[in-house]
Amino acid sequence: MPQSKKKPMLKKAAAPAKKVAPKKSAAPASKAAPKKEEVKIPAKKQFQLVRGMKDVLPRDQWYWKAMYDKSQQLAIDYGFDRIETPVLEEAALFMRSVGKQSDIVEKEMYVFEDRDQEKVALRPEATASVVRAYLQHGMWNQPQPVKLWYWGPMFRHERPQSGRQRQFTQVGFEIIGDASPVIDAQIIQMAYLFYTELKIPVNVQINSIGMPEDRTRYKMELVQFYRSHRGEICETCKVRLMKNPMRVLDCKEPQCQPIKTAAPQIVDYLSNESRDHFMKVLEYLDELNVPYFLDHTLVRGLDYYTKTVFEIVTTDGEQGSQTALCGGGRYDLLVEEMGGKPVPACGTAPGLERALIQLRERQIDVPGAPAPQVYVAQLGDLSRRKAMLLFTRLRAEGILADQDFCKNSLKSQLESANGKKIPFAMVIGQKEVQEGTVIIRDMDSGVQETVDFNKAPQILKRKLGLDSAAV
């Protein structure tokens, strides 16, 4: 018997298909216009999330709100305007900006043809979209720099882990139209404040990768240096040397560490201009009391970065897993590369799922749901009507009341009130309806008082210390 319990619903769904036709020849007969691939729906299927996707459940909503509020506050304080760009863009946009060779585009991007055979992509990041919008809407005609912030889902097809999903959320701050190191410093400060003001301890790691010319000279030196140590380095590094030399600096193989430390550093190959810029950024950060660690091995995976690059990482190195909470940097060439005039820019993008993990693990308090001040209980249909009316009046008075008018037993209603630690309960039964009264019960002491129905809200206010006369 018990087994049959789940089936009815499923049966219903399957029923039409069942008897419709002898079916063998049914398929060819249909018009077969755009030739759809069949989506098979197994009869007993338990639907699960698509890999790498996540539900945001009620228990996390207040964390999300705290992060959103913090982002918005920073945006307002620093004079950013909100922008929202679509999740879907022309695939070529990211190939151009993020880089065709980059891992993000090459092996992680969701690219597909839509029904018009248009090549589209789910955005793997949003800087490219923001720059696209800057150009498309002629924002260079506005006072420069243009400061924009966004919040939304990004998509990368990677192997999921904790703190790494295929759909994840980023908030971003972009400043387009100014080359000054002040901008870099402010962007970094904002990212830093985002975490520290949420009580998440973090470290800022910073480096400058200069302009392409600087890098070309550096890469030659680096390759030459590594060649002279060819015997000592790991296999992957040998490959990296050919494909993308600067990646050797990311290597975690123990055998490569000594070579890495001894390797030439990019800072020594910067042009005077790049070097001055970097020094200025550091000076501003000193002045702003934003602590940072210079990390000459920090190179980032997006092709568009120039000069300043930085990452914000967790301070607890518990597991090596997903310590990078936020990345960012300057991208002075991107706007031009995307078809605009040469316009310098700089930005950052905190990853919110990773911040969320920190908030949870550190059990950081964030503002939660406002607590109900009174619970309205009723017995029977007649009193339920009065109780509903009372609830409405309480609400009009600005008192947050809780209730379960769908419940019948007083016991379970008080149980519910107790469970939520609500300080007062109001009880209406037959007798009270008759008398035009309502019982106010102090849930802590159990002391009860019968008061006039119409005066109940005011009396409760007094008990709650909200008496307007007292103000």
Add this chain to the structure above:
RNA sequence: GUGGCCAUAGUGAAAUGGUUAUCACGCAGGUUUGUGGUACCUGCAGUACGGGUUCGAUCCCCGUUGGCCACCCCA
């Protein structure tokens, strides 16, 4: 993308190649539809999916799906 570990009610755990898969929390209801916190009773809910081995699989094997870890990379 590569490699490894894993999958039992909503949650956290336990158990077994053979009757009805156990416990706690949770949720619903009850202990004379008028009183919560403690107590007691009842109920709800599960072996991810598909295949194989077997007389018999939740347990062993394979595949799928999903999670986790490391790498790659990144947020």
